[in-house]
Amino acid sequence: MKKLLKILLAPILAIAQIAGISTASAESANLELPADGSCPSFLNQTFRKLHSSDEINLCQLYQGKPLLIVNTASHCGFTPQFKGLEALYKKYQDQGFHIIGFSSNDFKQAAKTEEKAAEICYKNYGVSFTMLAQTKVRGKKANPVFQYLADKTSKPSWNFNKYLILPKQNKLLKFGSSTKPQDSQIEEAIRRDLETN
DSSP states (O other), X not given: OHHHHHHHHHHHHHHHHHTTOOOOOOEEEEOOOOTTOOOOGGGOOEEEBTTSSOEEEGGGTOOSSOEEEEEXXXXXXXXXXXHHHHHHHHHHGGGTOEEEEEEOOTTSOSOSSHHHHHIIIIIISOOOSEEEXXXXXXXXXXXXXXXXXXXXXXXXXXXTOEEEEEGGGTEXXXXXXXXXXXXXXXXXXXXXXXXXX
């Protein structure tokens, strides 16, 4: 029955995507973020940047503005989403919006070396948002950020799951891999949060 429903809905969903209508469905959770815009404790974590000896505490990036956290891989069918993520970042970065990419091999689709992963991100897709060195995003060994996100919504089901933190609305939205970074539902949520006083 599920399979038949999927087949019947496929043409409708395809037309909606061509027409620019969002077909994304998001998981939603309430958050209790500091009202003064200070960094929440789950982001007070330090990670090494991708293909670098430099480390960064995520609180350095958080400005009490929307933040998109994505688990990434270099050799995945969704890897071209780096282009859309970069475009989204460029569009809203001057307003305090950030994207943090957590490279991971949890789905066995990472580049063989960190150098190659960096080349794919920075050279092939022109990524300028923060990319972190490979880390676990699922299971008992998941890093503390993804443990928190999974507890609030669900663990990543594949590469390029998107967790959108909306501080003004005290909300967390989780989108799956097939939701494009510039999906209208994502952009609308970012804009709404940026415009809220």
